[in-house]
Each structure stands twice: as C-alpha cells, then as structure tokens.
Amino acid sequence: MATTFDHGGGIRSVQVPIPDNPLGYTLVYVVDTDRGPVLVDTGWDDPASWSVLAEGLAGCGTSVEEIHGVVITHHHPDHHGLSGKVRDASGAWVAMHAADTAIVRRTRETQPGRWFAYMTDKLTAAGAPEEHIAPLRDAAPRTTLPGFSPALPDRELVPGELLDLPGRRLRAIWTPGHTPGHVCLHLEEEHPSQLPGHGRLFSGDHLLPEITPHIGLYEDPDDATVTDPLGDYLDSLERIGRLGAAEVLPAHQYAFTDGAARVRELLTHHEERLADLRSLLVEPLTPWQLAERMEWNRPWDQIPYGSRNIAVSEAEAHLRRLVKLGRAEAVAGSEPVAYVAV
Numbered sequence: 001m002a003t004t005f006d007h008g009g010g011i012r013s014v015q016v017p018i019p020d021n022p023l024g025y026t027l028v029y030v031v032d033t034d035r036g037p038v039l040v041d042t043g044w045d046d047p048a049s050w051s052v053l054a055e056g057l058a059g060c061g062t063s064v065e066e067i068h069g070v071v072i073t074h075h076h077p078d079h080h081g082l083s084g085k086v087r088d089a090s091g092a093w094v095a096m097h098a099a100d101t102a103i104v105r106r107t108r109e110t111q112p113g114r115w116f117a118y119m120t121d122k123l124t125a126a127g128a129p130e131e132h133i134a135p136l137r138d139a140a141p142r143t144t145l146p147g148f149s150p151a152l153p154d155r156e157l158v159p160g161e162l163l164d165l166p167g168r169r170l171r172a173i174w175t176p177g178h179t180p181g182h183v184c185l186h187l188e189e190e191h192p193s194q195l196p197g198h199g200r201l202f203s204g205d206h207l208l209p210e211i212t213p214h215i216g217l218y219e220d221p222d223d224a225t226v227t228d229p230l231g232d233y234l235d236s237l238e239r240i241g242r243l244g245a246a247e248v249l250p251a252h253q254y255a256f257t258d259g260a261a262r263v264r265e266l267l268t269h270h271e272e273r274l275a276d277l278r279s280l281l282v283e284p285l286t287p288w289q290l291a292e293r294m295e296w297n298r299p300w301d302q303i304p305y306g307s308r309n310i311a312v313s314e315a316e317a318h319l320r321r322l323v324k325l326g327r328a329e330a331v332a333g334s335e336p337v338a339y340v341a342v
Contacts, residue, residue, distance in 0.1 A: 002056035007255060008192030010168075011200070014056030016043030018078045023211075023252050026078045028053060029202060030060050034167035036068035039092075040185060040202050041251055045081030053082060067092045071163065071170075073204030073251060074182040075100040075107075075150065084151030095155035095163070097174060100181030104150045106220065119309070126312050127286025127336040135305070157183050169199075175206045175240060177233020178213045182206055184240060197246025201259060206233075207240060207248055209256040212269060216313030217320075230321040234270060237263050274327070277318050284331045284338035291315040 003015040003025075010032035015025040029040035037060075043049045054064050067090040072080045075096065083094045096104070120136045157163070159174035169188040176182055185202040205213045215230050241263035248259040256262070280293050291311045292300050303311060319339050322328035331338045 002052045002059055004056050004059045007200075007249065009189065011187075011249070012060045013249070014053060014060065016049050016053050016056070016082075017046075018044045019046050019048065021078070023078070025252070027249070027251050027253075028056070029249060030057065030062065031165070031168065031170070033068060033165045035165075036066055037062045038069040038071060038165055039067055039086065040071050041073055041079040041204070042070060042082035042086050044078045045085070050082060050085060053086075064089045066090065069155075069165070070094045071157065071185060072096040072100070072153065073184070073202065073206075074179040075103050076179065076205070077150070079204065079251060080104070080150055083153075087151060093155050094151055094153045095157050096153040097157045097159070097172070097181030097183045099176070100179055101153050101156065103180070103220075104152055107150060108152065123288075123309065123312065125336055126316065127288040127338075128312065129288075132305070132308065159183070173240070173243075175204075175233075175236035177215055177229055177236050178205045180218045180227075180229075180232075182236075186243060186245065191246040195246040195257060197257075198244045200247045200249055201240070201243060201245035203240070203248050203250045203259070205251055206236065207259060207262060207266075208250045209248075209253050209262065211252065212266060214310060214314060215317050216310060217316050226320065228317075228320050228324050230270065230317045231324060234267060237266055274318060274322060274325075277315075278322055278327050278341045281322075281328055281339055281341040284334065284340045286334075286336050286338050287312055287316045287319060288336075290319065290339070 005013050007013060012030045013027045016028050017025050026041055026043045028043050031038045031040060043053055057063055064086055067086055069092050070083050070086055072083060086092055087094055116136050120133055123133050157172040159172055161172055163170045163172060171186045171188055173184045173186055175184045182204055184204060184206050187200040189199055191200060215233050218227050218229055241260045245259050247255055247257050249255050280290060294315060296303060296311060328339050329342050331340055
C-alpha cells in the first residue's frame with residue numbers, strides 16, 4: 001500500500017521504498033504544472049519500488065504515463081534509479097545538474113573491472129588492511145554491477161535559473177557536497193498554509209530533519225583534482241540557510257519548518273566533528289585508522305563492509321578540510337600517507 005501525502009498548493013509526495021536500507025524510503029514529490037505532473041526524484045530501481053510509485057501516483061490522481069518531466073536532485077540510485085522507467089512509460093524529460101550528469105555518463109561507460117581496480121588503489125592508499133582489499137580484487141572479473149546503467153538525463157538544471165514548468169516558479173540552486181551536482185529546488189510561491197517565510201524548498205539529501213548526509217570524496221578514476229567536498233557542503237548549507245524558506249520538503253524522513261535552525265545545527269555539528277578529529281590526530285593516522293576511531297552510529301566492528309568504504313571516504317573528506325584550514329598536514333614520506341594535527 002503506497003503512502004502518499006498532500007502538502008497543499010499542488011504538491012504531493014509518495015514514499016517509495018529503498019530495499020534493505022535503514023532510510024526506509026525516498027520521498028518522491030509530485031508537482032502539478034500546466035503541462036502535467038512533474039516528479040522531483042523517482043526512487044530506487046526495484047520492481048517493488050516501481051509498483052509502489054505507480055500505486056502512489058494513482059493515489060495522487062495521476063499515473064506514470066501522465067508524467068511530463070522528472071527533476072533529479074542528485075544522481076544517487078535512491079533518487080535517480082527509476083528515472084529511465086518513468087521516461088520510457090511517459091516520454092517525460094529528465095533533468096539533472098551537469099556535474100552529476102557527467103557522473104552518470106562516466107558510470108555508464110566505466111567497466112566494472114576498472115572501477116574495482118580504482119577502489120583497490122584508493123583503499124590501499126588510505127591504509128586499508130589486506131583482508132579488506134582482497135574481496136575487491138576477487139570481484140574485479142565480474143561483468144555487471146547494480147546501478148551501472150542509470151538513465152542519461154536529457155535536460156540540464158542550470159543553477160539560478162527557473163525551470164521550464166508552466167504555472168510554477170521553481171528555481172534550481174546548486175548545493176554541492178553530498179554529490180558534485182546536488183541541486184535543491186526553491187519553489188518561489190506563497191506557502192499554501194500562509195507559513196511565514198519565502199516559499200518552499202525541495203532539499204534532496206542536502207538538508208534533512210534528523211540525519212547528517214554523507215560527505216565523501218567525489219569519485220572520478222580519471223581526475224586527480226584535489227576536491228574539498230566538505231567545504232563545498234558547508235558553503236552550500238550557509239546559502240540555503242539564507243533563503244528563509246517557510247518549509248523544507250526533504251527526500252527522506254518528513255517535511256519541516258525553520259530550515260535555518262537546522263542549517264545552524266549542521267554547521268555546529270561539522271565544526272565539532274572537525275575539532276574532535278583534529279584531537280585524534282595528535283598521533284599520525286592514515287584515513288583508515290582515523291575512520292576506525294571516528295564516532296559512527298555503531299562500533300567499527302559492527303559496520304558492514306560496504307559502509308566501511310563510505311566511512312573511509314568521509315574520513316578523507318574531513319581530512320582534506322582540516323588540511324585546507326591549516327589544522328592538519330600530511331606526514332612527509334609516510335606510506336600509506338598519514339596525517340597529523342598542526
């Protein structure tokens with residue numbers, strides 16, 4: 001049974017399940033326009049998720065076939081997974097920021113063996129133990145991977161521009177951090193319940209009511225640019241905080257008000273976390289060793305294999321921020337590279 005909610009003013013949401021994931025579901029938003037309904041995100045590519053989306057759209061008084069367009073906040077499979085199926089069924093356009101479209105294109109073109117080799121090299125450089133790296137080497141000969149054929153978008157979300165949605169004022173706001181091309185969408189219309197503030201914000205994973213989104217490294221096997229995704233995220237958060245939206249419509253959990261207060265909480269959280277990590281770096285630590293010592297939602301020995309890779313990526317993102325701020329530095333000659341507080 002699909003769970004739907006009417007947010008008023010021609011906006012509804014459908015809870016589309018994410019298989020075997022503690023997040024539970026993605027909130028797919030249905031936005032009425034003068035040319036037909038437009039979706040914000042689509043949910044995970046899974047038969048059960050597809051059935052719930054179709055059932056939910058029927059509950060909202062429409063159908064997959066009637067969808068006019070799809071706006072994707074970012075390329076992750078719990079947001080973009082079903083975009084291709086929606087487009088095939090309806091002829092809808094699919095729009096995404098160019099930076100995430102580039103990731104989709106690269107994902108479609110990358111052979112799994114190339115990806116496994118890259119991950120092996122990356123984890124080796126981070127100081128991961130051999131028993132963690134060995135399964136990646138064993139998996140390299142496989143020919144297919146789930147999520148390696150995401151739909152290629154056919155429209156670009158241009159930061160600062162209004163989307164071509166007749167009868168609506170929906171502006172794209174580039175908010176890199178969670179992904180390089182993450183976009184929030186500002187509905188510049190009076191709130192239907194007259195809540196104080198400036199319109200409503202579809203926040204994707206950028207701003208969630210109770211969760212801190214993952215900030216890892218932007219993965220590109222062919223690009224050696226030293227990025228600072230945590231710095232990008234914090235800058236993006238401050239810009240979103242200044243919007244003064246009356247209500248935030250996130251991709252997970254539930255809608256909430258006072259986005260500016262949530263932004264302040266997240267900025268404080270990351271500042272405290274950076275200070276905690278710097279205190280751990282009184283001794284030289286590799287990114288893997290730092291990840292082992294960081295506070296997660298469960299002890300390190302209970303964190304699943306794939307989640308450890310994500311945790312190491314997050315540790316590296318924080319290390320890059322500390323280095324950029326001049327609070328830590330790489331230890332000359334260390335192999336794998338260790339970092340220490342300065």
